[in-house]
Structure formats: C-alpha cells, structure tokens
Amino acid sequence: xxxxxxxxxxxxxxxxxxxxxxxxxxxxxxxxxxxxxxxxxxxxxxxxxxxxxxxxxxxxxxxxxxxxxxxxxxxxxxxxxxxxxxxxxxxxxxxxxxxxxxxxxxxxxxxxxxxxxxxxxxxxxxxxxxxxxxxxxxxxxxxxxxxxxxxxxxxxxxxxxxxxxxxxxxxxxxxxxxxxxxxxxxxxxxxxxxxxxxxxxxxxxxxxxxxxxxxxxxxxxxxxxxxxxxxxxxxxxxxxxxxxxxxxxxxxxxxxxxxxxxxxxxxxxxx
Amino acid sequence: xxxxxxxxxxxxxxxxxxxxxxxxxxxxxxxxxxxxxxxxxxxxxxxxxxxxxxxxxxxxxxxxxxxxxxxxxxxxxxxxxxxxxxxxxxxxxxxxxxxxxxxxxxxxxxxxxxxxxxxxxxxxxxxxxxxxxxxxxxxxxxxxxxxxxxxxxxxxxxxxxxxxxxxxxxxxxxxxxxxxxxxxxxxxxxxxxxxxxxxxxxxxxxxxxxxxxxxxxxxxxxxxxxxxxxxxxxxxxxxxxxxxxxxxxxxxxxxxxxxxxxxxxxxxxxxxxxxxxxxxxxxxxxxxxxxxxxxxxxxxxxxxxxxxxxxxxxxxxxxxxxxxxxxxxxxxxxxxxxxxxxxxxxxxxxxxxxxxxxxxxxxxxxxxxxxxxxxxxxxxxxxxxxxxxxxxxxxxxxxxxxxxxxxxxxxxxxxxxxxxxxxxxxxxxxxxxxxxxxxxxxxxxxxxxxxxxxxxxxxxxxxxxxxxxxxxxxxxxxxxxxxxxxxxxxxxxxxxxxxxxxxxxxxxxxxxxxxxxxxxxxxxxxxxxxxxxxxxxx
Ligand SMILES: Nc1ncnc2c1ncn2[C@@H]1O[C@H](COP(=O)(O)OP(=O)(O)OP(=O)(O)O)[C@@H](O)[C@H]1O
Ligand SMILES: [Mg+2]
Numbered sequence: 001x002x003x004x005x006x007x008x009x010x011x012x013x014x015x016x017x018x019x020x021x022x023x024x025x026x027x028x029x030x031x032x033x034x035x036x037x038x039x040x041x042x043x044x045x046x047x048x049x050x051x052x053x054x055x056x057x058x059x060x061x062x063x064x065x066x067x068x069x070x071x072x073x074x075x076x077x078x079x080x081x082x083x084x085x086x087x088x089x090x091x092x093x094x095x096x097x098x099x100x101x102x103x104x105x106x107x108x109x110x111x112x113x114x115x116x117x118x119x120x121x122x123x124x125x126x127x128x129x130x131x132x133x134x135x136x137x138x139x140x141x142x143x144x145x146x147x148x149x150x151x152x153x154x155x156x157x158x159x160x161x162x163x164x165x166x167x168x169x170x171x172x173x174x175x176x177x178x179x180x181x182x183x184x185x186x187x188x189x190x191x192x193x194x195x196x197x198x199x200x201x202x203x204x205x206x207x208x209x210x211x212x213x214x215x216x217x218x219x220x221x222x223x224x225x226x227x228x229x230x231x232x233x234x235x236x237x238x239x240x241x242x243x244x245x246x247x248x249x250x251x252x253x254x255x256x257x258x259x260x261x262x263x264x265x266x267x268x269x270x271x
Numbered sequence: 272x273x274x275x276x277x278x279x280x281x282x283x284x285x286x287x288x289x290x291x292x293x294x295x296x297x298x299x300x301x302x303x304x305x306x307x308x309x310x311x312x313x314x315x316x317x318x319x320x321x322x323x324x325x326x327x328x329x330x331x332x333x334x335x336x337x338x339x340x341x342x343x344x345x346x347x348x349x350x351x352x353x354x355x356x357x358x359x360x361x362x363x364x365x366x367x368x369x370x371x372x373x374x375x376x377x378x379x380x381x382x383x384x385x386x387x388x389x390x391x392x393x394x395x396x397x398x399x400x401x402x403x404x405x406x407x408x409x410x411x412x413x414x415x416x417x418x419x420x421x422x423x424x425x426x427x428x429x430x431x432x433x434x435x436x437x438x439x440x441x442x443x444x445x446x447x448x449x450x451x452x453x454x455x456x457x458x459x460x461x462x463x464x465x466x467x468x469x470x471x472x473x474x475x476x477x478x479x480x481x482x483x484x485x486x487x488x489x490x491x492x493x494x495x496x497x498x499x500x501x502x503x504x505x506x507x508x509x510x511x512x513x514x515x516x517x518x519x520x521x522x523x524x525x526x527x528x529x530x531x532x533x534x535x536x537x538x539x540x541x542x543x544x545x546x547x548x549x550x551x552x553x554x555x556x557x558x559x560x561x562x563x564x565x566x567x568x569x570x571x572x573x574x575x576x577x578x579x580x581x582x583x584x585x586x587x588x589x590x591x592x593x594x595x596x597x598x599x600x601x602x603x604x605x606x607x608x609x610x611x612x613x614x615x616x617x618x619x620x621x622x623x624x625x626x627x628x629x630x631x632x633x634x635x636x637x638x639x640x641x642x643x644x645x646x647x648x649x650x651x652x653x654x655x656x657x658x659x660x661x662x663x664x665x666x667x668x669x670x671x672x673x674x675x676x677x678x679x680x681x682x683x684x685x686x687x688x689x690x691x692x693x694x695x696x697x698x699x700x701x702x703x704x705x706x707x708x709x710x711x712x713x714x715x716x717x718x719x720x721x722x723x724x725x726x727x728x729x730x731x732x733x734x735x736x737x738x739x740x741x742x743x744x745x746x747x748x749x750x751x752x753x754x755x756x757x758x759x760x761x762x763x764x765x766x767x768x769x770x771x772x773x774x775x776x777x778x779x780x781x782x783x784x785x786x787x788x789x790x791x792x793x794x795x796x797x798x799x800x801x802x803x804x805x806x807x808x809x
Binding site: 070072075077101102104105108109111113115116117118119127128130131132177180181184 | 689
C-alpha cells in the first residue's frame, strides 16, 4: 500500500496545498450513478483540522464526493465506485472490513436543509449517543450542554431543551444539527451547503461557529457562496463536470488561480 | 410587430382581441371551461346527495324502531309476561346449575373411563353423585309447573291484544278507504289487562308455598351431596353449591318483586333505547317475547375485529416497513402487488376457504394434545370468532399495508439520512425515527383497517359460527374460540326474511345505523390524525 503522504500526485496543482497531516485522501476516484459517471479520477488530500471548501457549478459532483467520505452514497441503490480509493486516517473506507456505523460516527454530516428529528432538542442531541447504547442520564446531560455550547446555541435554548427541535428558527435548527453532529465526537464534519437556506445573520453565526470548530475538527464544506468560501475556509477545491480542476490555499484560489476555468468561475464569467 | 413607441398607449389590435375574445366557442352559452367545471361539479353533487339520501333513509327506517319497541315493551308488561319472567329467571338459573352438574359428571365419567374402569365400576363410583344430581334437578319441578301455567295465561292475553291490534289496523285501513260499513263490522273487544293479570297475581300465595317447598327440597339435596375424591370434581360441585345457596337466599326478593309488580306501571320512554343499546339478548320470532339487544352482536363484531387486527396489524405494518425500507426494488416489485392483490379476492371466496379449510385446520390444530394447555383448546366449534378473525385479518392487511407504507414513504428522506449519518443502523433508524415520524399515519392505517374489518359481511356470515350470544369471557382467551354473530352478519342474514316496516325490520336498520355511525367515527378520527400529522411534519 502506498503511503498517502509520499504518493506522487498526478497533477502538481492537486497536491496538498500546505504542510499538514492529511485526514482524507482520495486517490483516482471514479464514481457512477448507474451508467452516468459523476466523478472522474479525483485525487485530493484534505488536511486535518482545517476548513476545506468545495466550490463549483451545480451538478459538478461536490455533494457526491462529500457523501463518499461517510459512505452516504451506500443509501443510493444505483450508486457505485468505479475505481480508486478513499482513505481516512490512512484506512481505505471502502474496504469490506470497515464498519460503516463506526465510520459515520467518525465522519459527521450537516445537510443543506436543516433536518432535526421531530423530537425534542434534547433528544435530537442525544440520539447519536443513545443508538450507541449510552443511557446514563448524567453523561447525556453533559453532552447536551457541551454540544449546544459548542454549536453556540446553548444560551438560546437552555430553557426549552424539552420542546420540539422543529420549533426553532431555521438558523437555530441548522446549529442544532451541527450540535447533534458534534455530540458523537467525530473527527471530521462534512457540511453540504449548510447556509443555503439561512438569512445573512444566521449565516454569519454558522460561519463563526465553523471558525470556532476548526481547531478540533476537520471540516469540509460545500458552498455556492464565494464570499463564504473566502471567509471561512483555509483551502478551496474547485470542481467542474465531475473533475477536480484546482485545489489550493483559499487566498491563492481567489487572488491568483492557476487554472483559467477557476478564474472564470469565481469572477462570475462562467458559461 | 409595430415598434414600442408607436403603440405605447394602446394595445395592438390582435392583443386586444385575444384579451377580449367575445366570440369564443360556446354550447348553450357555456364555454368548454364552464362545461368541464359543471361536469365535475355535478358529479360531486350527485355523490353528496346520494350519500345524504342513504343516511336519511337509514335513519328514518331505523328510528321508527323505538316507537314500535316501546309499544312492544308496554305490552310485555300489560300482558303480564314480565311477571312470569320473574319465575322464568329463577327456573333458568336452576337449569344452568343442573347443566353445570351434568358437565362435571361427564368430565368425571371420561376421566374414570380413561383410567380403565369398566362402565359398571364407573356407574357405581358415580352412584351417590347421581342420586344427588337427580334430587337437585327434581327440586324445581313444582316451580316449573307454575311457570308453565302462568305462561299460558300471559301468552293468551298477549295474543288477544295482538289480535286486537291487527283488527284495529284493518279497520283503519278500511276507514281510510272509505268503507265505513265494513269497518264498523269489525269487532274489537278490549282486553281487560287488570283482570287477566289479577288472576295471575292471585296465584302468588300459592307460588310462595311452591317456592318454600322448592327451597326445602333444594336444601335437602345439597345436604345429601356426596364428598368425592377428585378435587377438581369436588370444586365443580362446590361451585354449584354456592350458586344454589345464593338462589335460595334470593327467593324472598323474587317474591317481593312479584308482589310489587304492577301491570300498569308506566314504561319509561328511554326503555326502548336502553333495551336496544344495552340489551344482552337478540331473540326473534320467539313464542314468548322478542328482544332486540345489540350487545351480543356488537361484542361479536368487536371480538372478531380485535382478533383480525391482532393478526393484521403486526403483519401489515411489518410488511410495510419491509417494502418501504428494506426490500430492494425487485423484491418490492413482487411483494407489493402481491399483498395488494389480496384485496382483489372476493370475500365470499375467502369465506368458502374459511369453511372448507381454515376452520377444520384450526380445530384440528386445537385438538393436538401438545396444545391442550392453551385456554379454550380444543375448540368445540369449527366455525368461531377465530376462524372469522383470521380471514378478516387477510382482508385488512392490504388496507393497513398500503396506508402504512404511504405513511412511511412520506417521512421526509432527510430524517432517514440524518439518522444514518449519525451512525444508526437500519433497525435503529426504522424504530427510532421512521416509525415515530409516521406514527399518526400508521395509526390511521390501523383505524381504517378496523373500519374495513367491522364493515365486512360475507366472511363473518360464513365463518363466525353465527351464535347470537355474548361469548363467555370468564374463559379468558377461550372466549376467542366461541362462535359469535356480528352486526353485519345479522343484517345480511335476517333482512331477507323480515316483514317490511315491522319491528324486526326496523331493528335491523337500527343495527345498520350503529354500524354506519361507528364507521363514520372511525373514519373521522383517522382523518383527524392524518391531518394533525401533515401539519406537524410539513
Ligand atoms: N441519486 C442520484 N441518482 C442519479 N444521479 C445523481 C444522483 N445524485 C446526483 N446525481 C447526478 O450526479 C451529478 C453530480 O451531482 P451532485 O449532487 O454531486 O452535484 P453538486 O455539485 O452537489 O450540485 P449542487 O451544487 O446543485 O448541489 C449530477 O449530474 C447529478 O444529476
Ligand atoms: Mg449538492
């Protein structure tokens, strides 16, 4: 098995943009929905404890790649990996020995549409623990408080923990989903357009939260909002038609992209 | 196209014409849009009107029952049938005890025979018991005699009153047809209820003596009761003792009731309603008195429905979960149409199957010695509540399955994804997220399944055993293996043979009204639940 760090990258532009330990390593990944190829030969090394943004036009495969990282694509009947590997902590997550359940506990996910369960705020947070068989009330109370504080939501909901999570505002619901994701203490958090349904104030709260979280978690965020990518990510990857076009430090992508397509896209001259 | 500047203040001709099209295609002054609208409108109105007519008809025919029943109950009192029934109940209680003794003897007889005793030995062993049982049975003879005498009197009075009623009716008909002379010829000798019942009440002192003798004889019989070795047998005898003592103790009360009884006491207006809704007897074409109590039918319907749902709910919901969450597209394509196909089987065919196969198979199963510990086994009847319940379950599975599957499919996909993304396995996702989120949908699926079952007729008519009696719930689970009759079954069975407009006919309509109301309530509740659920999810 090749060591991820020393593996020669096919394109210089796609090498990890800075010295840092690699958390997610994608190697020559081809991905299909039925006969349609959604991802072509993706190679990318996502560094640990940084925020990595995925940008690109609609339908270019950002969500598909993101969902490869926690194998959510397993839920899609027609989805399959053509070739290539995805390694997390150096382990091939598509290896038959890998336990998907523990993988998903390591790789949390926040969805585009906030999706709290139709349960109380408290139960939303504890869900991930209860399915692991943790039922110690004291422990759960601690985790609820810690996760809600972590998601900067504690002060707003501490008096109504046992009311329905669906009764919160859109922005609060999204932060609740983040709190729910961090309650199981993952090492990676995947966010698929987490702010697309939020107003600017709620968005800035979530962005602040991302800044606070990045020391402890590796965050991968899909966004259509260039400013957002610029504001809160360390590295940015640009995708186009299922291919990774460019992956570099965020400032570099936004100030001095090396690919023409990247430049066109971020300056809005696309199409 | 003219340029914008030249037409800035007036629309072009063609646009104006299109907007104000006065010569569109019309039939009878209606545009095609109007026609379509009225067509669907009309259909909806027809449906609503027909439903309203059915409802009105049902209620009109049904409500007349209470007036007739009220008169019937009044006659029951006037003619003294009620008085005689005090004695009848006493005799019936005694008869029930005699039956208990016979059953106990039969069990003991079988036990002794099974132990290998010869018939002579068995008879010898049971000789003292037989002496007791005979004395017990004979003790009532004189009471029975009185009962039969008084019954004749009461029935004669009732018949006279009935004849008068018929004549009155005839006369009214003639009068309304203008044939006054013929009408006057019809003689109506009013029945003197006071005198007739006075005769009956006059026998009360004599009956008191008869009753005292009965108490003495019964007491003596109880004294002579043998002690038997078999504790089970003894327990049965003891139970009869207790009942007999209670009967003896109640005799003074019975006599008092008879003394206080008055043929002329008014029958309260609510009596007809209560005796229908809470009456425990449905007895028709009886020489004595007809009773239209819905309770046995209602309980029968409920019992078979409970059995059906106990089977269909787990199966239907599990199948729904399987199809919506677990099965691959291919299995789904097989399982779903298959289950839905069940509802295409005519229920009379299922009824045949129940009679020919299921009833026999279930009874055979209940007779296997390995299952004899099960309460109520072996079943005494081949067709009973269980047989009907099993088939009704089959009928309601498609309903429950389809609606529950819909409810599960309606759970937004993102709940499921959120659960999996947190590391839940499939089972946890189903049990903790999908089922709770679709619970109200599932509950209404069950309710509608219930509605389907309670309204089903053919299967219960063919397979429920059609015994009009409240099952003996003291047998616990055994109650499920007794034959019952149902509200739907009774209507189907008796409607063909009743006189239109008569009390029996109207009673059946009242049963229909109850059934209709019940279905309406079930549907309404189910809809409310679904509605609430839509709001809370959306
Ligand atoms: N479940 C699916 N079944 C079939 N094809 C799919 C499925 N999901 C996505 N695709 C296809 O895969 C391609 C990539 O989709 P993907 O959702 O990853 O795009 P995206 O970059 O996330 O787009 P967006 O920015 O609009 O979310 C698209 O062409 C899409 O049509
Ligand atoms: Mg997407």
